[in-house]
Amino acid sequence: MKPKFVIARFQHETNTFSPIPTPLTAFHPLWGEAAYRDQENARTAMGAFIHLAKEVGAEIITPVCAFSNPSATVQADAYQTVCKHILDAIKLGCDAILLDLHGAMVADGAVDGEGSLLERIRQIAPNTPIAVALDLHANVTPKMVKNCNVMVSFKTYPHIDMYETGLHAGQLLLDLIAQKIQPAIVYRQLPLLSHTLRSNTQQGAMKLAVEAAQAMEKRTGVLAISILAGFSLADFHDTGMSVIVITDQLQDPKAVLANQLADELQTLILHHADGFVYASIPTRKSLENATALAKNAGHGPILLLDHSDNVMSGGSCDTTDILEAALSFGLSNLAVGPITDPQTVQQLISIGLNQVTTIELGNKSGWTYRGQVKPPFKLQGKMIAISDGRVLVTGPIFTGSTLQMGASVLFETEHAHIVISSERVEPYDLGVMTSLGIQLENKSFVLLKSRMYCRPVFLPLSKGFVECDSDQGGPSSSNYRWFEFKQIRRPIYPLDLTALPN
Ligand SMILES: [Zn+2]
Numbered sequence: 001m002k003p004k005f006v007i008a009r010f011q012h013e014t015n016t017f018s019p020i021p022t023p024l025t026a027f028h029p030l031w032g033e034a035a036y037r038d039q040e041n042a043r044t045a046m047g048a049f050i051h052l053a054k055e056v057g058a059e060i061i062t063p064v065c066a067f068s069n070p071s072a073t074v075q076a077d078a079y080q081t082v083c084k085h086i087l088d089a090i091k092l093g094c095d096a097i098l099l100d101l102h103g104a105m106v107a108d109g110a111v112d113g114e115g116s117l118l119e120r121i122r123q124i125a126p127n128t129p130i131a132v133a134l135d136l137h138a139n140v141t142p143k144m145v146k147n148c149n150v151m152v153s154f155k156t157y158p159h160i161d162m163y164e165t166g167l168h169a170g171q172l173l174l175d176l177i178a179q180k181i182q183p184a185i186v187y188r189q190l191p192l193l194s195h196t197l198r199s200n201t202q203q204g205a206m207k208l209a210v211e212a213a214q215a216m217e218k219r220t221g222v223l224a225i226s227i228l229a230g231f232s233l234a235d236f237h238d239t240g241m242s243v244i245v246i247t248d249q250l251q252d253p254k255a256v257l258a259n260q261l262a263d264e265l266q267t268l269i270l271h272h273a274d275g276f277v278y279a280s281i282p283t284r285k286s287l288e289n290a291t292a293l294a295k296n297a298g299h300g301p302i303l304l305l306d307h308s309d310n311v312m313s314g315g316s317c318d319t320t321d322i323l324e325a326a327l328s329f330g331l332s333n334l335a336v337g338p339i340t341d342p343q344t345v346q347q348l349i350s351i352g353l354n355q356v357t358t359i360e361l362g363n364k365s366g367w368t369y370r371g372q373v374k375p376p377f378k379l380q381g382k383m384i385a386i387s388d389g390r391v392l393v394t395g396p397i398f399t400g401s402t403l404q405m406g407a408s409v410l411f412e413t414e415h416a417h418i419v420i421s422s423e424r425v426e427p428y429d430l431g432v433m434t435s436l437g438i439q440l441e442n443k444s445f446v447l448l449k450s451r452m453y454c455r456p457v458f459l460p461l462s463k464g465f466v467e468c469d470s471d472q473g474g475p476s477s478s479n480y481r482w483f484e485f486k487q488i489r490r491p492i493y494p495l496d497l498t499a500l501p502n
Contacts, residue, residue: 004093005058008086009039009046009100012113013070013137015233015314016106017483018475019366020071020424024078027066031085035065045133046100048166052174058096063089069424070314079107083117090125096177097121097130098170103138103153104231111236115143122147131173133165136199137231141238145187149176151244153226155210156201158397158452172223172246182249183223186258188266190241191492191499194276195478196313197451197467199229205275212268216261221251225261227269229276233314233476235487241269241276270500277494280469280479283322287329293464294444301335301443303458303465307451308474311426316340316365317449320377321470326447327415333444337419338405338432345422348383348409356382359411361420369472381413389421391431396456403429410436428453
């Protein structure tokens, strides 16, 4: 008889400080056959799970594929609905469970989103092998580790090994089913709140840690090692860095090696703790640096990367602090965007092209600055282009997919060309600007609400970049002083300088 595999994808990186709500519709859920068709050839962990299941001739059940961009705590009915589909599929009986999860989900009524789901699965199917693929930014909890057999995370950021991670986790599960291995999972939670801008696996302390893990993975008896940077913008007990080591108990009977490697990695990471901390500088200083870079030889604009408000970290995409600062600092010939403001888009479309008008841009989603919602930014100019906001992504991230900005316009002021969109959009494709006619190579500065996703596409045509944090914070600010952490375990570095061992 064919073995039966349940394969599902349920992903959310929760920014508990975000003003953007997370209802079921944010996940664009696909159920059953539709989930299968969507993921069958996708370069995701779920795509890899399906690939492996086909290879062994398994019957494949795909209850759901649900993915939402980062935003606030997941609404209870959204969480329960997706969980129910997964649990109902498992209740019918299966031989393996493969889950493509993010690992940093906080839901109303289930703060440990993935841990609670896995615990419920374990209750229904106590003896069925479970494999989990995670994002490198997962906030891993004891409950998550306890309720699965295999757990493997990405080793790259920007993430380019989603599929490979699925193959890795899935193959280990197949080997377990074939009784070739007996995985032992060892987990270490570190007293370290690492910053997203310091989890680039090509640089600094994170590179060092991932390379150490990769070298250890080559040792006899080691099955997988994951270095999880965590996602810091979540006020949750288990937020922060962790390490997962999986060895084969057939070769490492008492998990002595697993514990030894986990300890070594913990020591290495904590020794380089400062390499995981990011210190924001005042906006003005960033703009001064940008002006200095602009004087260098070479062609192309200087990128201003606004990391206080990124969609891919739960940002509202509508704060105007860096734009205001850049204009009052005196920067000109600036391309900006997208800034999300559906109300202003509709107003401009109703006024028509080339009509000089004053708009009240952004700051409408409710990010509060010292308890106050900031008023919109008044700007005079004219709309010079309109589009339906559909952009075919040319890559290298999400190549071939369609990015949906919703109805969008290009607004021209004396010193800036501003893309205003109806939907929140992380600028990971040049099309977010070029589709409205902006010629990026002719611009002096390009202001993007992005910290990492924009880099593979915008850096090659630029002369340099500066990271800009708002002095007034923002939903994804890099300065922890804007966020009140009440639930997180203490002590934790850098909130508590005493958190590190001597
Ligand atoms: Zn991530």
